[in-house]
Amino acid sequence: MTGLFDYLLGLGDDALVAAQRTSEWCAKAPQLEEEVALANIALDQLGQARAFLTYAGELEGGGRDEDALAFLRDAHDFRNAQLVELPNGDFATTVAKTLFLAAYQNLLFTRLGRTAEPRLAGIAAKAAKESSFHVSYASVWTVRLGDGTPLSHRRMRDAVEEVWPYTHELFEPWSAPEAGLDPATLRGRWLEIVERVLGEATLPRPQDGWAATGGRHGRHTEWFGPLLAEMQSVHRAHEGARW
Amino acid sequence: MVKAQVEAAVAAVLDPELQVLSIGELGMVREVSVDDDGTAVVTVTPTYLGCPALELIKADVAAAARAAGATRVTVEISMSPPWTTDWLSETARTKLADAGIAPPARMSLPLLEPGCPRCAFPDTSELASFGSSACMALRRCTGCGEPFEHLKAH
Numbered sequence: 001m002t003g004l005f006d007y008l009l010g011l012g013d014d015a016l017v018a019a020q021r022t023s024e025w026c027a028k029a030p031q032l033e034e035e036v037a038l039a040n041i042a043l044d045q046l047g048q049a050r051a052f053l054t055y056a057g058e059l060e061g062g063g064r065d066e067d068a069l070a071f072l073r074d075a076h077d078f079r080n081a082q083l084v085e086l087p088n089g090d091f092a093t094t095v096a097k098t099l100f101l102a103a104y105q106n107l108l109f110t111r112l113g114r115t116a117e118p119r120l121a122g123i124a125a126k127a128a129k130e131s132s133f134h135v136s137y138a139s140v141w142t143v144r145l146g147d148g149t150p151l152s153h154r155r156m157r158d159a160v161e162e163v164w165p166y167t168h169e170l171f172e173p174w175s176a177p178e179a180g181l182d183p184a185t186l187r188g189r190w191l192e193i194v195e196r197v198l199g200e201a202t203l204p205r206p207q208d209g210w211a212a213t214g215g216r217h218g219r220h221t222e223w224f225g226p227l228l229a230e231m232q233s234v235h236r237a238h239e240g241a242r243w
Numbered sequence: 244m245v246k247a248q249v250e251a252a253v254a255a256v257l258d259p260e261l262q263v264l265s266i267g268e269l270g271m272v273r274e275v276s277v278d279d280d281g282t283a284v285v286t287v288t289p290t291y292l293g294c295p296a297l298e299l300i301k302a303d304v305a306a307a308a309r310a311a312g313a314t315r316v317t318v319e320i321s322m323s324p325p326w327t328t329d330w331l332s333e334t335a336r337t338k339l340a341d342a343g344i345a346p347p348a349r350m351s352l353p354l355l356e357p358g359c360p361r362c363a364f365p366d367t368s369e370l371a372s373f374g375s376s377a378c379m380a381l382r383r384c385t386g387c388g389e390p391f392e393h394l395k396a397h
Contacts, residue, residue, distance in 0.1 A: 033373075033381075036371065036373050036374070037371060037372055037373040039373075040373040040376075040377040041373075043293040043295065043377055044291065044292065044293050044377060046293050047292030047293020047294065048292050048293070050292070050293070051292050052320060113325075118323050119322070119323060121323060122321075122322040122323020122324060122325055123292065123322050123323075124323045125323075125324070126291065126325035126326070127292060128293050128397040129325070129327075130291060130293075130377075131397070133372065133373075133395070133397070136372065137372050137373075140372070167360070170352060171375075207274065218375070222253035234358060
């Protein structure tokens with residue numbers, strides 16, 4: 001168990017880091033439609049991050065707002081799962097990451113939308129609907145690539161296998177009393193959704209083996225530092241600047 | 244007296260992304276209160292969490308309330324209960340269709356694919372799941388062949 005502040009940081013950091021990573025596709029996506037879609041998914045994530053981090057800052061009562069939490073914390077203070085900080089790789093890797101994260105967030109937010117804590121419930125209920133569009137977007141592409149040409153099938157299969165070890169961390173015991181749920185209870189339903197999509201995409205479900213861990217406790221991958229440096233550089237160079 | 248004017252002025256503020264609809268018709272205005280000294284508090288629920296138009300909407304709401312007689316204006320954002328497309332008024336749905344944007348299905352009904360807002364042909368296909376804004380999808384009518392935007396039910 002963790003306090004509500006730390007829990008909100010985790011929810012917000014998952015969304016913030018996913019937003020930052022996904023927005024790297026801007027001006028680089030394979031088609032204009034996918035560029036717009038990925039930018040909009042990143043924007044949804046950013047909106048969720050803002051809501052969770054603003055709430056976390058107010059709860060802490062130390063005068064930190066969403067910007068202070070996003071731009072003035074160091075890597076070891078971030079509570080996001082390592083999945084969201086992985087490099088984008090090719091388009092298939094991004095699709096796999098998006099599918100796994102969105103399916104988890106959709107289940108989690110749907111449950112949190114029914115908690116007794118009203119502000120958390122309000123943000124989560126809204127975010128749940130947004131993430132359902134991310135699930136459907138990533139599912140369509142997983143099937144299109146997996147059940148596509150031999151080349152697209154191979155690359156989608158490689159992507160799923162590469163990202164799979166980073167999905168276990170999402171279901172580690174990590175929760176606040178106000179959330180009233182053990183993430184481990186979401187994995188069964190998550191597997192059902194993901195296995196159905198993989199099945200339709202003619203892709204094998206990877207074996208569970210080595211599992212990444214540590215993100216919720218501030219231990220991150222080698223790719224996280226550069227991401228954070230890029231995300232925070234402008235704010236840190238001009239601290240307190242206003243438009 | 245001032246309260247009614249402020250309420251009407253705030254409800255009439257146009258949504259920056261859907262210029263055919265006011266935030267009143269979208270169902271975004273939760274509460275308007277005006278004190279004796281003319282201080283107004285307006286509570287607004289955004290249509291989605293990352294709405295980039297929110298700052299603009301807050302500024303427009305404050306300006307509209309001041310023009311209607313409020314001396315000081317605070318715009319508060321409420322996320323709970325969350326906004327849903329079911330809060331769209333009937334007028335709003337008609338106006339969307341008139342502007343060539345297929346209105347969202349009602350969440351309480353089984354989700355149907357939208358018909359063409361131009362020729363009413365029922366068979367349409369999705370071209371892109373996100374359109375000019377995150378709340379829109381891009382579709383094409385298989386009857387008249389015209390592309391159109393669809394406000395997604397959520």
